Amino acid sequence: MIPASFDYSAPSTLDEALKLLNELGDEAKILAGGHSLIPMMKLRFAEPEHLVDLNNIPGLSYVRIEDDYLKIGAMTREVELEESHHVIDHFQIFKDATKLIADPQVRNFGTIGGNLAHGDAANDHPALMIALNAEVEITGLEGKRTVGIDDFFYGFYATAVQDGEILTEIRIPLPEGKYGNAYHKTERKVGDYATGGVAVQIVLDDNGVCTSAGIGLTNVNPTPLRAKRSEEALVGTTVDADAIEKAAQYASEDCNPSTDLRGDEDYKRRIIKVLTKRMITKALERAQS
Structure with a gap:
């Protein structure tokens, strides 16, 4: 059309x-x-x-480590995340995600800021940002303000970016301790929206005890969803099999999928449970290595 x-x-x-x-x-x-x-x-x-x-405006595309944050300009292309050594060194979760986002043509021009500002729970980056406890910088004529990711998505296709404002930067804190992160989604075919997806970050102390966990879910809720009970099930444990099983069960119970052409509610809950187990295990392996 x-x-x-x-x-x-x-x-x-x-x-x-x-x-x-x-x-x-x-x-x-x-x-x-x-x-x-x-x-x-x-x-x-x-x-x-x-x-x-916004494509003619300089200074909105970058990936850098600064002040204990990974800082990403809003006009940074998906392919730039895939190729950045800062991302490869600290946040392998982005490499997991970029391989699953649409196709190379889209990744060569699609931007991370646009992905977030669209406010679609079916997009991949919202779940990643939830798992990584990101902050978002929003700029208006009166100056800049910073919004935590849990306050950024507040309704169906609705974000904290108001009329007359522009999302300009995403900031991801570098965790203290050993940490690993991972993402995967199930889709009917390459380039399709996710049937369900799970993003995980695990932070460990020197004794292997989980001090922090972030888990974001893709396309199983009207808005991007943090799996809070699942995170709480991991913190304070050595992330053993029992803790992982409990976290996965909570994620499947606390999401709100709808039946559609990608599957019914029960199927999507099973997908989330399986992916949560796998991504916690993968993030843990990365943290330990």
Whole structure:
């Protein structure tokens, strides 16, 4: 299908983009990679009167370690995460995810900021950011503000980014101690949305006891979901078989999948239980190595 007609602007500075967004109000939509917005426009699910393209704005694409954080610019492409030595050294979970996101054409242009700002629980990065306890920097004309990931997604396709604001940076804290992280999803075919997915991060002290755990679930809730009881089941343990079994059971009970063409509710709960076991085990192995 063909999208409805719209006006288009490609500002060359962040300040120019913010002024445009504030002038246009809710008539405008931000264009980053476009792989979520453009299909919705073609189906007439979204009919913005104006697109503000961020691709000509310098300084929004980077991956670096700074102040004990992995910092990722919002316009960083998926392929850049896949190839970054900072990511490979500290957060192998991104390599797990990028191999599962759509196809190389999409990964070459799709952005991490766009993935998060879309607010879709079926996207992969929300679960990763929950597991990694990320923070999101949002910029407006009055300055910058930082939002914790648990306060970022608050409704169906709804995020903390308000009209006139732009998501500019994602910050992921480097854990203290030995840590590992992992992600996998089940999908009907390559490039499809997940039937269910699980992201896990495990942090261990010198005695092998879990001091922190993060578990995010993909596409089994109207909003991106933290598996809180599952995390609590691991903290304070050596992440043995009993703890892993309990965490997996809690994840399957606490998610809220809906029956659709990818499977019924019971099937999706089983998927989450199996993936939670596997990803905890994989993250633990990485932490121990």
